[in-house]
Amino acid sequence: xxxxxxxxxxxxxxxxxxxxxxxxxxxxxxxxxxxxxxxxxxxxxxxxxxxxxxxxxxxxxxxxxxxxxxxxxxxxxxxxxxxxxxxxxxxxxxxxxxxxxxxxxxxxxxxxxxxxxxxxxxxxxxxxxxxxxxxxxxxxxxxxxxxxxxxxxxxxxxxxxxxxxxxxxxxxxxxxxxxxxxxxxxxxxxxxxxxxxxxxxxxxxxxxxxxxxxxxxxxxxxxxxxxxxxxxxxxxxxxxxxxxxxxxxx
Amino acid sequence: xxxxxxxxxxxxxxxxxxxxxxxxxxxxxxxxxxxxxxxxxxxxxxxxxxxxxxxxxxxxxxxxxxxxxxxxxxxxxxxxxxxxxxxxxxxxxxxxxxxxxxxxxxxxxxxxxxxxxxxxxxxxxxxxxxxxxxxxxxxxxxxxxxxxxxxxxxxxxxxxxxxxxxxxxxxxxxxxxxxxxxxxxxxxxxxxxxxxxxxxxxxxxxxxxxxxxxxxxxxxxxxxxxxxxxxxxxxxxxxxxxxxxxxxxxxxxxxxxxxxxxxxxxxxxxxxxxxxxxxxxxxxxxxxxxxxxxxxxxxxxxxxxxxxxxxxxxxxxxxxxxxxxxxxxxxxxxxxxxxxxxxxxxxxxxxxxxxxxxxxxxxxxx
Numbered sequence: 001x002x003x004x005x006x007x008x009x010x011x012x013x014x015x016x017x018x019x020x021x022x023x024x025x026x027x028x029x030x031x032x033x034x035x036x037x038x039x040x041x042x043x044x045x046x047x048x049x050x051x052x053x054x055x056x057x058x059x060x061x062x063x064x065x066x067x068x069x070x071x072x073x074x075x076x077x078x079x080x081x082x083x084x085x086x087x088x089x090x091x092x093x094x095x096x097x098x099x100x101x102x103x104x105x106x107x108x109x110x111x112x113x114x115x116x117x118x119x120x121x122x123x124x125x126x127x128x129x130x131x132x133x134x135x136x137x138x139x140x141x142x143x144x145x146x147x148x149x150x151x152x153x154x155x156x157x158x159x160x161x162x163x164x165x166x167x168x169x170x171x172x173x174x175x176x177x178x179x180x181x182x183x184x185x186x187x188x189x190x191x192x193x194x195x196x197x198x199x200x201x202x203x204x205x206x207x208x209x210x211x212x213x214x215x216x217x218x219x220x221x222x223x224x225x226x227x228x229x230x231x232x233x234x235x236x237x238x239x240x241x242x243x244x245x246x247x248x249x250x
Numbered sequence: 251x252x253x254x255x256x257x258x259x260x261x262x263x264x265x266x267x268x269x270x271x272x273x274x275x276x277x278x279x280x281x282x283x284x285x286x287x288x289x290x291x292x293x294x295x296x297x298x299x300x301x302x303x304x305x306x307x308x309x310x311x312x313x314x315x316x317x318x319x320x321x322x323x324x325x326x327x328x329x330x331x332x333x334x335x336x337x338x339x340x341x342x343x344x345x346x347x348x349x350x351x352x353x354x355x356x357x358x359x360x361x362x363x364x365x366x367x368x369x370x371x372x373x374x375x376x377x378x379x380x381x382x383x384x385x386x387x388x389x390x391x392x393x394x395x396x397x398x399x400x401x402x403x404x405x406x407x408x409x410x411x412x413x414x415x416x417x418x419x420x421x422x423x424x425x426x427x428x429x430x431x432x433x434x435x436x437x438x439x440x441x442x443x444x445x446x447x448x449x450x451x452x453x454x455x456x457x458x459x460x461x462x463x464x465x466x467x468x469x470x471x472x473x474x475x476x477x478x479x480x481x482x483x484x485x486x487x488x489x490x491x492x493x494x495x496x497x498x499x500x501x502x503x504x505x506x507x508x509x510x511x512x513x514x515x516x517x518x519x520x521x522x523x524x525x526x527x528x529x530x531x532x533x534x535x536x537x538x539x540x541x542x543x544x545x546x547x548x549x550x551x552x553x554x555x556x557x558x559x560x561x562x563x564x565x566x567x568x569x570x571x572x573x574x575x576x577x578x579x580x581x582x583x584x585x586x587x588x589x590x591x592x593x594x595x596x597x598x599x600x601x602x603x604x605x606x607x608x609x610x611x612x613x614x615x616x
Contacts, residue, residue, distance in 0.1 A: 014492055025323065037320040039548075045327035052330040056495065059488030079496050082280055086500045089507070090322045097315040105309035106316075110517070187548035189320035190513065250551050 011060040014079055017087055018057035022050045024091045028099075035245045036101040038188040101246035102183050102192055104168045104209035112170065112179070113143060113195050114224050125250070134159045139182045139195045140248045146230065153221040153228045161232050162216050163197065164240060167207045172225045178204040180215050180232075186250040195248070198224050198231040207237070214238045278589075283504060289511070310514055318510035321578065324545055325375045325502055330495055332376025336383035337491030340473040341483050345387045345460045354390050356441020363396025364434040367405035373546050374402040374573055375502060378582040379494040385453050385586065388460030391445060396437025398583075399599060402546040402573035403429035412569070415550035420562060424610065425550075425569045432570065432602045439598070448591050497585050505578025509543040512577070516541065531564040532607035536600060539572030546573035563611035571603040 025046055028034040034046060079087075129137060129144035137145065142163070146152040165180035173179065181196040183189070199215050200222070207213065215234050222231030353359045372380055381389075381398045402408065404426060416422045440448065445457050473490060475483060535556065544552055553568050575596050583592045 014496060018492060018495070021326075025326070028323070034323070036316060037323045042324060042327075046323065049327035049330050052327070052334060056330070056334070056488045056492040059485045060492060061485070083496065083500055086283070086503050087496060089503055090319060093315050094319055097312055100312050100316060102313060102316055103309075105306070106313045106514075108517070186551040187545055188324035189317050190324075190509065190542055191544045191548070191552045 010079060013084065015057045015060040017079070017084065018053045018060075020088065020091055022053035022057065024094060025050050025053070028094070032244055033099045035247070036099050036189070039185050039247075039249050040245060041249065042187070101242070102189055103166055106183070106192070107168050107181065107194055110192075110194050112181075113193060114179075114198065114227075114229055135162050137161075137163070138248060139163050139165055139180070139197060140184055140250075142197065143195050153223075153230050156219045156230045157221055159219045160217075161197075161219055162214070163232075164212065164214050164243060165197075167209055167211045167213060168196070169205075169209060173198065174200075176200055176202055176204045177231070178207055180213065183247045184250055185247040189247075192247065198222060198229070199234050199237070200231060201234040201237050203237070212240050212242055214240045314510050314514040317513050318506050321506040321509055321543060322503060325506070325578065328373050328375040328545070329379070329498055329502055330491075332372055332379045333491040333494040333498065334488070335370070335372070335376070336379040336494050337487040337489070339380065339383050339387065340490045341475065341487040343387060344474055344476070348384070348387050348389055348460075352390065352393060356392050356438050359390045359392035359441065360396045360434040360437035363393035363437050364400040364404060364430045366393070366397045367401030367403070370397075370401065371405035371407050372401050373405075373408070374576070374579045375498075375545070375582070377401045378579065378586060379498050382453055382586045383494070385445075385449060386456035386460065388457055391440045391443055391448055392437040394437075395440045395595070396433045398433075399436055399574045399595075400430055400433030403570070404433075408546050408550075408573070411547055412550040415554050420614070421553075421565060421569065424562075424566045428566065428570050428603070428606050429573070432599055432606070433574070435602060436595070436598045448587060450586060450588060453586060498582055501581040501585055502578055505543065505576075505581035508581070509541060509577040512541045528561060528563065528611035529604075529608050531561045532567045532604055532611065535560060535564040535568040535607075536571050536604065539568045540576050542572070543576040543578045544572065549573065561607075561611045562614070563607035563609070566610055567603045567607035570606065571599055574599040574603075 025034075028037070029043070029046055029050070034043065038046070126144045126148050129141035130148060132141055142161070146156070149155045163180060165182045168179045168181050170179050177198055177200050179196045180199050181194050183192040183194050185192050197215075199217070200220075201207075201215075214237075215232060216236040216238075217232040217234035219230040220233045221228065223229065224231070353362055367377075370377075370380065377398055381394045384397075385391075385394055403412075409426060412422055412425055445454050448454075449457055473486060475486065478486075539549075542549075542552075549572055550569065553565050556565055556568070580592060580596050583595055587595065
């Protein structure tokens with residue numbers, strides 16, 4: 001008989017698999033990598049999952065050899081090699097591939113929001129963005145603010161900008177221009193969309209894709225992809241470390 | 251009623267037809283995995299040859315892993331919660347109560363099922379193990395199907411999140427009303443079906459035992475042990491929760507991989523550029539909902555991003571169809587239903603929500 005079919009091994013295997021998953025989630029949480037994957041407001045759910053997995057794992061109490069024949073508490077749901085491989089896939093992939101937040105590579109697949117559509121945001125978020133001081137606005141706040149204006153290119157000209165994002169070179173950009181971007185996540189990275197601002201900077205070409213920078217500058221009327229919008233004329237572009245929370249949250 | 255400890259539950263004594271189908275499902279699972287992996291590799295490599303080679307390929311893989319883990323980590327809490335609820339139902343709910351209090355006629359059953367999410371607030375990952383367990387307790391088919399499809403939307407949490415995203419208006423009202431209606435209609439259609447045509451053999455066997463208690467003397471799978479000590483009952487419940495979790499996690503993981511693969515390879519703009527027509531826009535948003543596989547508790551915030559550019563009917567279709575069926579949930583359905591039925595469970599809500607979206611686009615001016 002296949003070793004896996006013996007109730008003792010089944011129980012031990014299931015308990016270990018559940019614990020492995022719980023430990024994996026815990027390490028994501030402890031190292032802060034969790035926020036590469038989900039919105040921070042779902043952190044409590046992850047904690048619940050860890051507790052749930054451990055409680056369920058511990059309910060598979062080790063079985064003595066003499067209980068095996070009795071099999072009173074074991075179930076007929078057998079976990080085979082294939083099942084085990086699939087269930088452990090998230091843990092294996094998570095450990096093998098170094099965690100990395102979404103970046104330039106994921107942008108090639110997505111719409112770039114340089115000026116969001118009129119109704120694309122929560123009214124409350126737009127109001128909150130409008131009340132913020134210009135220097136405190138992040139990329140998403142700026143797009144909210146732009147969306148509330150009929151003619152953002154003119155209206156915001158001259159306002160100071162201080163934002164953080166990663167670099168992406170888009171082929172539709174003009175000379176000495178680069179996009180500075182953040183992904184916006186409402187649930188998990190599966191629903192990520194990207195918000196971007198066009199930055200004009202003499203050394204734009206020297207900035208590599210995915211490099212994180214802080215951009216300080218002033219808004220001026222400009223255009224992207226044939227559309228008039230405010231762009232940042234940078235005074236300073238400072239390389240920065242990856243923020244603790246790489247995404248902005250809706 | 252005093253029930254013996256379930257001694258019949260060892261794999262050796264599992265009836266042979268169930269085993270054969272178990273083997274078939276396992277084969278299919280492998281086949282599916284292979285197809286997905288092969289397709290992903292083919293697509294990635296064809297891209298890599300066009301583009302920047304190894305670095306580019308590596309970035310693609312990394313993006314895939316990030317999105318896959320994102321969907322998985324987001325869904326795991328809901329799956330473990332659903333599994334624990336399922337385990338508790340198995341041990342603490344008396345089959346006789348289900349038999350006595352829930353309607354069996356198709357129409358009332360479908361309506362009750364459609365509204366049951368208000369009592370059991372579960373999302374699309376948690377609802378599947380709960381429905382399966384209720385079927386094993388003899389729940390009528392119509393109630394289960396309507397519950398499965400409606401619960402991810404018609405529940406207090408999702409109603410609240412939809413309200414906070416869209417406020418009182420056509421999208422909010424339309425989402426709840428149509429989710430309920432479509433789920434009830436599909437549930438009603440299952441009113442005449444026989445359990446053995448619909449449920450997977452292993453689930454069906456228990457369903458049959460539960461609804462015909464007379465025949466179940468020598469083959470009692472019941473986990474309802476009212477006279478066992480409480481500690482033992484809880485342990486049994488968590489044991490069953492673990493088994494459920496493993497059963498469903500396979501489908502969830504394969505589904506998340508598939509969804510992540512599609513997202514890595516198919517540009518969103520392809521779907522969104524399809525068009526603005528009253529019919530095409532609805533189809534595009536349905537496809538997007540299916541591919542994205544976002545949890546129903548938050549998809550309203552996501553849909554908001556499309557509200558300006560897309561027709562209201564198509565946004566509604568996204569919000570109604572997406573929670574009922576997406577890549578990961580339709581794979582999880584395979585753990586409960588026969589394959590043919592899973593096709594119906596995808597196609598019927600798809601057609602009905604398409605009909606709804608198109609009708610809305612053509613006739614409703616709110």
